[in-house]
Amino acid sequence: MLAMKLFLSAVAFCAATAILFGDPSHALALATIWSDRLGLPYWRMIALLCMAAxxxxxxxxxxxxxxxxxxxxxxxxLAVLLPTAIVGVYADSVRHRSVLAFGAEEVEEHSFFASIREAPAEFQFFLHTVALKNCVPYAWSYRTLSFYELRPNVAVNVLQQRSITKCGITRTERR
Incomplete structure (x- = not known):
C-alpha cells in the first residue's frame, strides 16, 4: 500500500510539474538553486503556507x-498547484503594476505561468515582458522586479518587426 501511494505521488508530482513548469526539474530548481531568480518579497513564505494548507x-x-x-x-x-497559483498571481500583479508605472509606449506581457515554462529554455527568444519606451527596448526582470535595457542583439529577437523598423533597431557586431 505504501509503495502504491509513493508511486502515485511521484506520478502526480511529475504530471503537475510538467503541466505547470514544462519539466519537473524546473519546479525543483526554482524551489532550490534558482530561488534567487524570483525577487518577490515573502514568496517563499507564501509558498510554504500554501504547502501547509x-x-x-x-x-x-x-x-x-x-x-x-x-x-x-x-x-x-495541491502542494505544487496552490503555491504556484498564488505566487504566480502575486508575481503577475507586481509585474503588471510596474508595467503601468513604467509608462512604455508598447508592451508585450507574458504571464508568470508562461515564464516558468519558457524562460529557463529560451533566454534570447522569450522575455517575461518586453517594453518599448522612447524607442529604447526594455525587458522585465523577476529577480530585480524592474526593467532593464535590452541590447540590440537581443531586442531584434523579441520585438515585433514593426517596432524594430519604426525605431531603427539593428543587430550590432560583437567586439
Whole structure:
C-alpha cells in the first residue's frame, strides 16, 4: 500500500510539474538553486503556507471523503498547484503594476505561468515582458522586479518587426 501511494505521488508530482513548469526539474530548481531568480518579497513564505494548507487533506473531515491511497497524491498535486497559483498571481500583479508605472509606449506581457515554462529554455527568444519606451527596448526582470535595457542583439529577437523598423533597431557586431 505504501509503495502504491509513493508511486502515485511521484506520478502526480511529475504530471503537475510538467503541466505547470514544462519539466519537473524546473519546479525543483526554482524551489532550490534558482530561488534567487524570483525577487518577490515573502514568496517563499507564501509558498510554504500554501504547502501547509495542502496538508489539510489529511484533516479528519476531508480524510473520510478521499480514499487512503489517493490522499498523498492529492496532497502532492495541491502542494505544487496552490503555491504556484498564488505566487504566480502575486508575481503577475507586481509585474503588471510596474508595467503601468513604467509608462512604455508598447508592451508585450507574458504571464508568470508562461515564464516558468519558457524562460529557463529560451533566454534570447522569450522575455517575461518586453517594453518599448522612447524607442529604447526594455525587458522585465523577476529577480530585480524592474526593467532593464535590452541590447540590440537581443531586442531584434523579441520585438515585433514593426517596432524594430519604426525605431531603427539593428543587430550590432560583437567586439
Amino acid at each position: 495542502s496538508a489539510l487533506i489529511f484533516a479528519t473531515p476531508l480524510r473520510t471523503r478521499i480514499s487512503p491511497v489517493l490522499r498523498l497524491p492529492v496532497f502532492t498535486i
